[in-house]
Amino acid sequence: MTPFGTRLARAIEERGRFCVGIDPHAALLHEWGLDDDVASLERFALTVVEAVAPVVGVVKPQSAFYERFGSRGVAVLERVVAESRAAGALVLMDAKRGDIGSTSQAYADAYLDPSSPLGSDALTASPYLGFGSLDPMVEACRRHGGGLFVLALTSNKEGPEVQHACTGDATVAGNVLAHLRAANAGAEPVGSFGAVVGATIGETDEDLDINGPLLVPGFGAQGGTVDDLTRIFGPAARWALPSSSREVLRAGPGIGALRDAALRGNDAVRGLGA
Numbered sequence: 001m002t003p004f005g006t007r008l009a010r011a012i013e014e015r016g017r018f019c020v021g022i023d024p025h026a027a028l029l030h031e032w033g034l035d036d037d038v039a040s041l042e043r044f045a046l047t048v049v050e051a052v053a054p055v056v057g058v059v060k061p062q063s064a065f066y067e068r069f070g071s072r073g074v075a076v077l078e079r080v081v082a083e084s085r086a087a088g089a090l091v092l093m094d095a096k097r098g099d100i101g102s103t104s105q106a107y108a109d110a111y112l113d114p115s116s117p118l119g120s121d122a123l124t125a126s127p128y129l130g131f132g133s134l135d136p137m138v139e140a141c142r143r144h145g146g147g148l149f150v151l152a153l154t155s156n157k158e159g160p161e162v163q164h165a166c167t168g169d170a171t172v173a174g175n176v177l178a179h180l181r182a183a184n185a186g187a188e189p190v191g192s193f194g195a196v197v198g199a200t201i202g203e204t205d206e207d208l209d210i211n212g213p214l215l216v217p218g219f220g221a222q223g224g225t226v227d228d229l230t231r232i233f234g235p236a237a238r239w240a241l242p243s244s245s246r247e248v249l250r251a252g253p254g255i256g257a258l259r260d261a262a263l264r265g266n267d268a269v270r271g272l273g274a
Contacts, residue, residue, distance in 0.1 A: 149213070
């Protein structure tokens, strides 16, 4: 299959770099006048898919908000994946999986194998059992043309106690970025192995140019601005994917208003990294 990095570069060129999170928080369901149940979850999620998947390059469902309803919620997530891809959007499954051995392989099979009902274009992953623990996911990406976005520098206040810790001459985050840079070596136009770097991390001395994409949560309602991204990412911003959920989702439940919000987000970051 065509590598994820190649497909992502095409999606950015044709549809823009804005990534819309499809995160059915209970509070958002209530804002839409819906109950916190599976029927409302389905209505909410599929309305968002109908509104945004035809016009943005990447959608990012957060699996936890579907899993909390058990098997019926996961069935809704399967429809979100299938219908988003059918509308032309790349699906980045935000599940932050990370384990070792056969369990890591099972996560790879679940989220990165196209034959799986949850098979997506890319997956978020946690490297904190050691980057090598992600090898089954990396190999699945190479085999199936998928992408992996690995936690590196997150915006949550607890993140620095792990990510800024030093191992030898480098921080933990720096080592993660170095592994990703090696995995992307020689890839054109961009590699398939990305980092998750928060839009509100402030300053960093880390080299964010990994020849791979950068998923940037926290843009918009959570405080991240285009100026922040330009300052933090520098030349690496050319492959940044600013992500927002609440700023778009609160525009619902009307399909037209949701689509307009997604298009405004796309316009706001269109020139990033140029």
